[in-house]
Amino acid sequence: MNVQKLLPKYSKQAEKYLGKLNKNTALRLIMAINKLPEGDVKKMRGFENLYRLRIGDFRIKFTRINGQTII
Numbered sequence: 001m002n003v004q005k006l007l008p009k010y011s012k013q014a015e016k017y018l019g020k021l022n023k024n025t026a027l028r029l030i031m032a033i034n035k036l037p038e039g040d041v042k043k044m045r046g047f048e049n050l051y052r053l054r055i056g057d058f059r060i061k062f063t064r065i066n067g068q069t070i071i
Contacts (some may be wrong), residue, residue, distance in 0.1 A: 006036045007069045008062075029055055036062075036070060 010018070018026045032039055032055045040054040044061070053060040062070045 005068075006064070008033050008036065009069060009071050011071065029058060029060070033060060033062075 018029065021029070032053065036053065041051055042054075044050045044052055049063050051062055051064075053062065064070055
């Protein structure tokens with residue numbers, strides 16, 4: 001299986017939220033995002049190009065751009 005590394009870009013809202021979290025939780029989320037497309041990823045119903053990553057109680061919504069970058 002050929003897994004292509006994705007480059008994450010964070011929205012300002014996401015950066016602000018990560019800054020408010022405790023250090024361990026923020027690090028856990030960032031590490032999981034950097035490992036995409038690995039993890040509990042599912043395509044969201046009703047949307048053409050929207051996915052979600054589940055990390056414990058957190059849900060990270062993201063979309064792919066040009067096949068390599070995610071937002």
